[in-house]
Amino acid sequence: MSYPPPIKACDRRDSWAYDTVARRLSEICLKIIPENEFSPEIVGNLEKLAADIPQGTIRHLLDTDSRDATDWQNYIQPYLGQSWLEVPWFFAETYFYRRIIEAIDYFRLQIDPYLLQKKLGLERSHSSIQVLSQKLNRSLKDADRVQTIALIHASLWGNRVDLSLWPAEHGDRSISESEQEKHRILADDSDRTVDLLQKRGDRVDFIVDNAGFELFCDLCFADFLLTSGLSQQVFIHGKSHPTFVSDAMVKDVLDTVNYLQNHSELEIKRVGDRLQDHLDRDRLSLRHHFFWTSPLAWWEMPSDLCQNLADSNLVIVKGDANYRRLLGDRYWSFTTPFSEIIGDFPTSILALRTMKAELACGLQPGQAEWLQKEDPQWMTNGQRGVIQLSVKA
Numbered sequence: 001m002s003y004p005p006p007i008k009a010c011d012r013r014d015s016w017a018y019d020t021v022a023r024r025l026s027e028i029c030l031k032i033i034p035e036n037e038f039s040p041e042i043v044g045n046l047e048k049l050a051a052d053i054p055q056g057t058i059r060h061l062l063d064t065d066s067r068d069a070t071d072w073q074n075y076i077q078p079y080l081g082q083s084w085l086e087v088p089w090f091f092a093e094t095y096f097y098r099r100i101i102e103a104i105d106y107f108r109l110q111i112d113p114y115l116l117q118k119k120l121g122l123e124r125s126h127s128s129i130q131v132l133s134q135k136l137n138r139s140l141k142d143a144d145r146v147q148t149i150a151l152i153h154a155s156l157w158g159n160r161v162d163l164s165l166w167p168a169e170h171g172d173r174s175i176s177e178s179e180q181e182k183h184r185i186l187a188d189d190s191d192r193t194v195d196l197l198q199k200r201g202d203r204v205d206f207i208v209d210n211a212g213f214e215l216f217c218d219l220c221f222a223d224f225l226l227t228s229g230l231s232q233q234v235f236i237h238g239k240s241h242p243t244f245v246s247d248a249m250v251k252d253v254l255d256t257v258n259y260l261q262n263h264s265e266l267e268i269k270r271v272g273d274r275l276q277d278h279l280d281r282d283r284l285s286l287r288h289h290f291f292w293t294s295p296l297a298w299w300e301m302p303s304d305l306c307q308n309l310a311d312s313n314l315v316i317v318k319g320d321a322n323y324r325r326l327l328g329d330r331y332w333s334f335t336t337p338f339s340e341i342i343g344d345f346p347t348s349i350l351a352l353r354t355m356k357a358e359l360a361c362g363l364q365p366g367q368a369e370w371l372q373k374e375d376p377q378w379m380t381n382g383q384r385g386v387i388q389l390s391v392k393a
């Protein structure tokens with residue numbers, strides 16, 4: 001398969017990639033200092049990292065005794081000495097978040113620098129959590145096609161709540177008017193997804209994205225699949241260390257279930273209790289893997305993870321950064337079919353993505369041109385989404 005070139009920040013100065021590397025990364029780095037009580041040494045490390053972007057150059061990691069150090073040595077080697085703007089954008093971002101892990105001595109101190117943001121994100125989406133809990137508890141009485149599609153859409157729009165772009169103090173982005181939003185879904189394979197789940201949905205895997213409200217939506221979908229009997233087993237795959245500000249780790253899943261179980265409102269508590277019961281009976285299982293924090297493309301997935309996912313009936317890939325990994329963060333033509341890029345992955349894949357980066361595929365001819373006139377920010381403002389399914393025969 002020949003791949004188009006990877007996106008680089010230096011490609012276009014008016015691009016979201018350029019703005020991210022040239023401005024946003026150092027802002028994200030400095031923002032965690034006042035939100036944590038780090039030692040002066042760690043504060044110094046973070047200030048140095050922020051000052052190094054974007055004119056500094058790529059260097060090897062210093063925390064060479066960490067479990068992922070050897071892998072990162074190999075990822076970094078081809079880009080040594082290049083500037084943050086010249087290297088592939090996806091590498092620059094995943095490397096940046098790994099440099100923060102080094103700067104805060106995470107693997108020794110285990111302090112999640114984004115914990116405050118994650119907590120605020122969950123608390124600030126209370127009214128949406130209330131609404132979705134009521135809908136879910138009601139929908140379990142007759143778990144039909146309409147209900148299943150409603151949970152797919154809730155899981156999609158939950159991805160709008162990305163704290164790396166819109167910090168929790170900027171207000172509650174979880175409000176959803178699902179009916180009106182249907183036209184914002186640029187490719188919608190919901191119906192085909194229900195067909196697949198009804199035919200063979202025994203095991204479903206979620207490659208989750210943001211903790212907080214999005215994770216709650218994903219856990220509601222998982223609960224719906226298990227309680228309705230559509231699935232017997234659900235695996236949640238999280239990140240091995242804090243990254244992209246709000247991305248979820250296994251700890252964040254357990255914290256969220258705990259938050260729901262201890263909630264004073266019965267409708268919300270009922271969701272938490274069911275989730276805990278699924279965990280206790282190993283119907284819901286939690287996993288993490290360093291691939292999800294690496295700069296690698298989907299087709300570079302290590303064989304152990306590939307073999308594990310091959311046993312699944314459906315892998316649900318959440319969010320924009322994971323979608324960029326599916327596409328190798330490359331300049332595909334917007335009409336390239338999704339399944340063509342996914343190619344021969346060992347099982348069926350469903351991508352649920354709200355658009356927050358300048359890449360896309362699986363659109364109809366003329367659709368991108370029309371959207372460009374309608375809303376020049378259509379690719380990055382998170383107001384549009386895709387529900388794209390690639391079925392493994």
Ligand SMILES: O=P(O)(O)OC[C@H]1O[C@](O)(CO)[C@@H](O)[C@@H]1O
Pocket residue numbers: 020093159162164165209210244318319320321322324354356357
């Ligand atoms: O939380 P998500 O959906 O993966 O979005 C991550 C965001 O961060 C980015 O990496 C830009 O910093 C884009 O992928 C996207 O805008």
